[in-house]
Amino acid sequence: MLTLSKVFGEQNELVPFISSYQNELETVKVLHTLPAAKQQRFNELTHELLDSLDDVHDLKACAECSRSSREHGNAVYTKRSKTNESDRRESLLLACRFYTHAILQAENVHEELCLGYANRGMALQDFGLYKEAYDDCECALEYGYPQKLQHKLIMRQAHCAWQLGDVRKLREHLSWLEQQQLNAGYVNQLEQLQEQLTKLQEQQVSEPKEELTSEQAPSLQILARNHKISNSPGEKGRHMVATQSIQPGDIIFKEQTACFVPLEPGLICQQCAASVLYAPIPCTQCHQRVVYCSRHCRQLNEQIHSYECAGYRKNLFTMLGVSHLALRMVLCYMQEWLTELGKGSNVQEAWKLLMAKASKTYDWPSASQGLLSLCMMSHLDKAAAEELIYYALCANLLQVYLHRCTNFYEQLEVKTREDWHLLIAALILRCAGQLLCNGHVGDTIVLRSQCHTMESKLWRAPFHLSLGQMHKFDSVALTTALNLPYLALCNHACAPSIRLHCDGRAVSCLAAQQIEADEEIFNCYTLDYRNSSCAMRQAQLQQTFKFRCKCIKCASNKPDEIFLSFNRYRCEFCAHIYVPSQREEFKWWESESNSAINCSKCQATQLFNWFGILRRTLEFCSEQQQRRKAYKAFKELDTWLLDYHSLKLHLAQQLIAACLTAKADGATFDDSDYKQLSRILDYLLAGVAAQHGADSMTYISHLTYLMDLTAFGKYKCSSEQLKAVRTAINYLPTDTKRIFVNYYNDFIEQRIAANGNANANANA
Numbered sequence: 001m002l003t004l005s006k007v008f009g010e011q012n013e014l015v016p017f018i019s020s021y022q023n024e025l026e027t028v029k030v031l032h033t034l035p036a037a038k039q040q041r042f043n044e045l046t047h048e049l050l051d052s053l054d055d056v057h058d059l060k061a062c063a064e065c066s067r068s069s070r071e072h073g074n075a076v077y078t079k080r081s082k083t084n085e086s087d088r089r090e091s092l093l094l095a096c097r098f099y100t101h102a103i104l105q106a107e108n109v110h111e112e113l114c115l116g117y118a119n120r121g122m123a124l125q126d127f128g129l130y131k132e133a134y135d136d137c138e139c140a141l142e143y144g145y146p147q148k149l150q151h152k153l154i155m156r157q158a159h160c161a162w163q164l165g166d167v168r169k170l171r172e173h174l175s176w177l178e179q180q181q182l183n184a185g186y187v188n189q190l191e192q193l194q195e196q197l198t199k200l201q202e203q204q205v206s207e208p209k210e211e212l213t214s215e216q217a218p219s220l221q222i223l224a225r226n227h228k229i230s231n232s233p234g235e236k237g238r239h240m241v242a243t244q245s246i247q248p249g250d251i252i253f254k255e256q257t258a259c260f261v262p263l264e265p266g267l268i269c270q271q272c273a274a275s276v277l278y279a280p281i282p283c284t285q286c287h288q289r290v291v292y293c294s295r296h297c298r299q300l301n302e303q304i305h306s307y308e309c310a311g312y313r314k315n316l317f318t319m320l321g322v323s324h325l326a327l328r329m330v331l332c333y334m335q336e337w338l339t340e341l342g343k344g345s346n347v348q349e350a351w352k353l354l355m356a357k358a359s360k361t362y363d364w365p366s367a368s369q370g371l372l373s374l375c376m377m378s379h380l381d382k383a384a385a386e387e388l389i390y391y392a393l394c395a396n397l398l399q400v401y402l403h404r405c406t407n408f409y410e411q412l413e414v415k416t417r418e419d420w421h422l423l424i425a426a427l428i429l430r431c432a433g434q435l436l437c438n439g440h441v442g443d444t445i446v447l448r449s450q451c452h453t454m455e456s457k458l459w460r461a462p463f464h465l466s467l468g469q470m471h472k473f474d475s476v477a478l479t480t481a482l483n484l485p486y487l488a489l490c491n492h493a494c495a496p497s498i499r500l501h502c503d504g505r506a507v508s509c510l511a512a513q514q515i516e517a518d519e520e521i522f523n524c525y526t527l528d529y530r531n532s533s534c535a536m537r538q539a540q541l542q543q544t545f546k547f548r549c550k551c552i553k554c555a556s557n558k559p560d561e562i563f564l565s566f567n568r569y570r571c572e573f574c575a576h577i578y579v580p581s582q583r584e585e586f587k588w589w590e591s592e593s594n595s596a597i598n599c600s601k602c603q604a605t606q607l608f609n610w611f612g613i614l615r616r617t618l619e620f621c622s623e624q625q626q627r628r629k630a631y632k633a634f635k636e637l638d639t640w641l642l643d644y645h646s647l648k649l650h651l652a653q654q655l656i657a658a659c660l661t662a663k664a665d666g667a668t669f670d671d672s673d674y675k676q677l678s679r680i681l682d683y684l685l686a687g688v689a690a691q692h693g694a695d696s697m698t699y700i701s702h703l704t705y706l707m708d709l710t711a712f713g714k715y716k717c718s719s720e721q722l723k724a725v726r727t728a729i730n731y732l733p734t735d736t737k738r739i740f741v742n743y744y745n746d747f748i749e750q751r752i753a754a755n756g757n758a759n760a761n762a763n764a
């Protein structure tokens with residue numbers, strides 16, 4: 001297989017040096033107007049690269065693997081207990097895991113796919129995941145489930161429809177079943193479901209209201225006119241300004257993008273960006289790299305995916321980073337941009353017309369997302385020549401990919417092919433340039449990497465965790481790269497005045513502090529002033545965003561005071577208080593390299609034996625004696641690590657997580673364990689609030705420890721903390737929120753009620 005760097009290296013040598021930048025169209029023209037021999041070699045290289053990425057799987061082997069996984073699933077499912085609820089659940093979830101493997105491994109082998117789906121549907125239905133089970137039956141039918149057995153699946157779908165209260169579907173399936181020759185057992189089931197249908201019809205005098213689905217929701221919601229976009233010319237460009245006093249926590253706007261790519265394609269739904277928890281539905285063509293949370297999502301993404309499927313199959317996009325999102329932008333907004341492009345009689349004119357539209361000023365809140373995106377700024381004109389050529393080569397590669405591997409160009413009939421190739425490459429290049437300084441990354445709370453969603457110990461019922469399992473949702477992951485052109489109108493400050501909460505493709509922008517009328521509203525493009533030094537931020541802002549930050553934090557005479565306060569050590573030899581001299585040394589425990597840290601006064605290299613001692617005990621937290629050692633070692637950190645030291649917070653988190661994991665695995669804890677853990681947790685939460693803010697995703701992820709300890713009845717939770725938990729839950733994305741709300745209601749509410757604090761419900 002050819003590598004991107006090798007091909008780009010060779011192509012680079014064929015292309016003349018671009019000494020002065022004009023625009024994206026002129027840049028890609030350079031790649032299309034080489035002397036004949038060079039042009040031929042250049043094009044050959046692109047084609048060879050695309051060909052070399054073809055990864056054809058042996059379908060016979062896929063079918064065998066899939067069958068074997070399904071048979072394992074069947075063996076577990078058949079042996080499920082009829083009496084012991086927890087054993088039964090364990091078998092069902094394990095069977096589901098095997099069936100999911102079977103579905104993923106089957107690739108495009110329909111005979112295996114339909115059986116995998118049919119069997120997973122059966123296990124999911126038994127577990128109570130009716131929506132997912134219903135979809136699996138539908139998939140099994142789609143992939144050719146044997147006709148003579150189809151009544152089994154339809155009966156299952158009817159059962160799920162009944163459980164979901166879906167009268168229309170239940171009626172539809174029952175009327176199909178009534179036409180069939182069924183044996184006595186099925187006739188009995190049919191009669192029971194007919195009774196349920198009558199009951200449901202009586203209950204539902206009116207049809208249930210359709211929920212506002214993502215595709216109907218407006219892309220931008222300005223919930224209160226508390227801000228405006230200022231177009232004033234000048235160094236800062238457009239920016240967001242408050243038009244009235246905004247209180248902390250007030251919502252400023254909600255933006256939902258049509259354009260994002262999952263950073264973990266196999267775990268995040270390609271359509272709605274939700275975490276796919278239980279039952280992924282993969283595209284069967286692109287080696288499991290694309291999954292959906294439902295058939296509905298798969299259907300909504302069909303058009304876009306038809307242009308990307310081959311690219312995923314070739315694993316092309318992971319190599320291209322931001323250029324993949326740039327391609328998505330072109331795919332998502334092309335229809336809108338075509339109106340303008342189509343008016344030009346040649347490529348030059350078409351480009352000019354579109355760029356004229358891009359340089360105008362609009363009423364930004366009411367502009368469409370395609371128009372807002374078109375108008376986003378770019379700094380490609382300031383990029384170094386190598387950077388510019390790299391993005392141009394990516395754009396060219398994607399343009400050739402669209403032409404060779406998809407039918408994308410069929411919608412563009414208006415001009416000659418060559419024109420369109422130039423235009424599309426120029427548009428991809430332009431979008432990449434815009435995304436470099438306007439793109440966003442979405443984060444969410446996820447299950448720890450070593451845990452599996454279908455782990456039986458985790459769940460007592462669908463979306464209901466078992467007691468003591470909440471802490472497994474203690475990880476924050478960057479899951480999506482999103483284009484949010486309205487949010488992108490916000491300028492940067494190192495102490496932002498907003499905070500963002502992601503929910504799939506949507507982001508809510510809330511005031512992080514009081515913002516007065518006429519004050520500018522700031523986002524933060526880098527780590528904030530508490531988590532990075534001024535020099536680190538200035539370098540990044542200059543490099544990527546091409547400006548020098550003059551915000552209050554950068555302009556203050558001690559810009560790094562707070563950041564350094566999280567990194568103060570006491571010297572093991574002379575007791576002097578110091579911070580490491582090199583910024584790479586600040587988080588040395590996260591890096592592989594073993595660079596020495598020296599005291600700034602006596603220059604002695606620090607031994608950090610205390611670190612090794614604590615780290616070793618963490619591995620044996622199931623043993624009480626080791627835990628005692630760990631608590632003691634943690635206490636002794638006070639000597640060496642000052643205040644809310646980043647390392648001490650890290651170790652506090654590791655210690656609590658290790659202990660709660662040991663407890664979940666059956667270790668016995670006594671009151672002194674809980675006392676110690678509560679003390680460490682108080683320190684951790686206060687430190688994380690100081691470093692990241694009590695509304696940050698990191699803080700929310702640490703509240704999972706508090707939730708477990710409170711659920712055990714072993715943590716004295718203050719009413720402020722409970723309020724913080726309930727508020728935090730409301731900021732979570734819909735898919736995770738459901739799990740947190742259930743845990744709160746299942747375990748914590750009872751505890752509060754027992755302590756006479758009964759009226760707190762997480763669904764506030």
Ligand SMILES: C[S@@+](CC[C@H](N)C(=O)[O-])C[C@H]1O[C@@H](n2cnc3c(N)ncnc32)[C@H](O)[C@@H]1O
Nearest residue numbers: 236237238377437438488489490491492545547
């Ligand atoms: C996401 S855009 C923000 C909106 C932008 N001002 C516009 O007119 O589209 C980021 C770019 O805005 C400019 N910018 C953002 N914050 C700035 C600041 N604090 N000072 C100067 N320029 C800033 C930089 O050019 C940066 O690359």
